[in-house]
Amino acid sequence: MKQKLIENQGIPGYLLLILAIISGLAVANLYYNQPLLNDICRDLRVSEFTANLIPMVTQIGYALGLLFIIPLGDLYSRRRIIVINFSLLSISMLSIALSESIWFVLASSLVTGICSVMPQIFIPIASQFSRPEDKSKNVGILVSGLLTGILGSRVISGMVGEYWGWRTMYYLAAVIMFVCIFIVLKVIPDMSVNYKGTYKDLMHSLLTIFRQRPDIRLSSLRAGLCFGSFLALWACLAFKLSGAPLYAGNNVIGLLGLCGVAGALTASIVGRYVRILGVKRLNYIGCMIIMFSWAIMYIFQDTYLGFIIGIMLIDIGMQCIQLSNQTYVLTSVPNAANRVNTIFMTTYFVGGALGTFLAGLFWQEMQWEGVVTVGVSLTLLSLLITRFSKVLQ
Secondary structure (H helix, E strand, O other): OOOOOOOOOOOOOHHHHHHHHHHHHHOOOOOOOHHHHHHHHHHOOOOHHHHHHHHHHHHHHHHHHHHHHHHHHOOOOOOHHHHHHHHHHHHHHHHHHHOOOHHHHHHHHHHHHOOOOOHHHHHHHHHHOOOOOOOOOHHHHHHHHHHHHHHHHHHHHHHHHHHHHHHHHHHHHHHHHHHHHHHHHHHOOOOOOOOOHHHHHHHHHHHHHHHHHHHHHHHHHHHHHHHHHHHHHHHHHHHHOOOOOOOOHHHHHHHHHHHHHHHHHHHHHHHHHHHHHHHHHHHHHHHHHHHHHHHHHHOOOOOHHHHOOOOOOOHEEEEEEEEHHHHHHHHHHHHHHHHHHHHHHHHHHHHHHHHHHHHHHHHHHHHHHHHHHHHHHHHHHHHHHHOOOOOOO
């Protein structure tokens, strides 16, 4: 089933589909814990604060994986890296399922976060080996798979945890990761490496690219600012909806996350239009959609319909921003795809952390109006970078 991949000569449809599915399964590991924290808290007899360290440690692990694991894709066999990471994921998920100590859960969650970055190796593969006219479309297909995994993980783990207990979800995840090892060995061919040298030299070259390419820095920054706007919404949405006049429960708030399916479904469509509309125009469109969504969620903040429409729109706007900028940076230095993707994704998540922090800060002072101010301001700053930078497309 495997066949040799040649740069810019096309990637088989079956391989693209498998990569999209595996991307969703890998990234889902980051989010299984969120609906299960109350059960974990009771079972391990720890405080809510301690239980809440689990998703935090997982995200820290993901950031570490982005910075230190993804660049390895330019230095070593990507197929081997993928197999090793899925093997470690299978072990870490099984370890969480068997854990009787919160500290063992936290250590395993850190490993889970580090090794769940595999979609960020798959995306450069799709970009590097797709035909030039298909690159953005194929990247969009992988992003669709990734987003579907994020959306589905919370729903599935909540249902499994409700009926069979929280440990069952991690047993299932361990089996899924174990199966993925054999799928990878079966369908993913060996690919030539893009870099000759040591890991130290590789990381130094990553820093060199960051210093010498202002277009990559600014493309990553404007995408990160919009991601900060996006996460500002989710950082305080539960606070807003649980108060007057809606008094929504956690189940309703969780179901609103399914509105993000709009982003997952439009990712492949948006990917097709990167070449047609251009990166700069899609950034304008994406920023305008995001600001419009914030306006709707401010004007109709006392209605579910306002938030449903707003969440759908902000997801669509984010796809315009992420896909256009990520496609641009991946194709700007083709022989360093994993390193530039590291720059992009690390900046992206730093922007997300900034938005989360500012939203919490402004919520304390101004409630929902403060959160809307943060979301609109970050998006406007991204828009200004696109408008006035002379090095950006």
